[in-house]
Amino acid sequence: GAVVSQHPSRVICKSGTSVKIECRSLDFQATTMFWYRQFPKQSLMLMATSNEGSKATYEQGVEKDKFLINHASLTLSTLTVTSAHPEDSSFYICSARRGEETQYFGPGTRLLVL
């Protein structure tokens, strides 16, 4: 299967700082990437869909000014959690899709905001 990397795998930051998470498709060009968040004992919750070269589409209830998504190339999407607060602590995971095919997931990023 296709390979998607995510960096960093784990990050601890102070409240009020911003954190950037990178998602890369390593062996294919991804026209669309997705960002999910997982709360404890919950499923993966879709946050936003990003298409290369255009603005991301956010799901209802997800603050676009809080979670900045950039998909500047066919192999890289970034999620920036701005002015992070403890309630933003969560597991964030990205996926990349080639055309209308299967979504390939990264390994996720564990964010802890102190």
Next chain:
Amino acid sequence: ILNVEQSPQSLHVQEGDSTNFTCSFPSSNFYALHWYRWETAKSPEALFVMTLNGDEKKKGRISATLNTKEGYSYLYIKGSQPEDSATYLCAPYGQAGTALIFGKGTTLSVSS
């Protein structure tokens, strides 16, 4: 498709047991369904894409069936092994090109 139900929520079996889980969804507006396996500390791995009513797909000891008329898919594991321990997620969707919306998953634990 937002109303995705997976059952049971968790399951513990002994090595060698066969088991199955259910993914239920509204039968209207169905396009396809994905099954993923998510092992701890790894990326979710795609298992199957189911599209047609009556579809049955197999990958080693794991197989899946699909009933779009009644709105469910079954995932079967024959002769469970400890390495099958994972969370199994399903994601049915109603339109090509849309993002996958997942159920809460079934967490399987296999003891040796």
